[in-house]
Amino acid sequence: MITELLAGRNLISGPKLQRDFYLKNSKYLAPKLLGKILVLRRPQGLLAGRIVETEAYLGIDDPASHSYQAKYTPRNKILYQTGGLIYVYSIYGLYFCFNIVANKKQIPQAVFIRALEPLAGIDCMRQNNKKAKYSGNLTNGPCRWTKSFGIDKSFLGEKIYGKNIFIINQKGIASCNIIKTKRIGIEYAKEARAWPLRFYIKNNPFVSKK
């Protein structure tokens, strides 16, 4: 199925990624999602951004993962479903973090979407995120882009291959242009602190600042 969208002056086109794409290991999937385009249709208009930074969370053996040691709670139970669903959770009582559930049913992995490069709907993003002083701060962090896109807990459990929110396939990023580092904000996670599970596009200005 081909999706074509006229977004301002940019023609965005490509096939919508279907469920099968997400049934992979999160460590494999996280770098594969770089360069792909996240699209959200809202009543106010179309929002779109290129994924430029991700992290993989590996599940029951990953001390940084919400599903570490097979923890199963009302908040994280969606992680145990078949890949391709959206896992949103609130943090600090202020923000929302957005993940895509990865892998097969009962393997509770996720890819955390940390930053986007805005492609369409920047005016709408500004409306949603009035405290962003510069347009460069609308999407360059995990809770910045969710604020700008109006992501909240109503997205929890939705399909990422749906009608109003989905990802458009694009050519993959060459491995020489993908930087790998340890993940951010998980200093509590023992040896997993140092695991190289954060991926971003080299030299992209919308990658979150350390």
Next chain:
DNA sequence: CTCACGATTAGA
């Protein structure tokens, strides 16, 4: 029921 805290951010 209580309470400590977080896959963050803006601002001093």
Next chain:
DNA sequence: CTAATCGTGAGA
């Protein structure tokens, strides 16, 4: 550097 601000989940 710290405050903001509350859903969540572990424990009593």
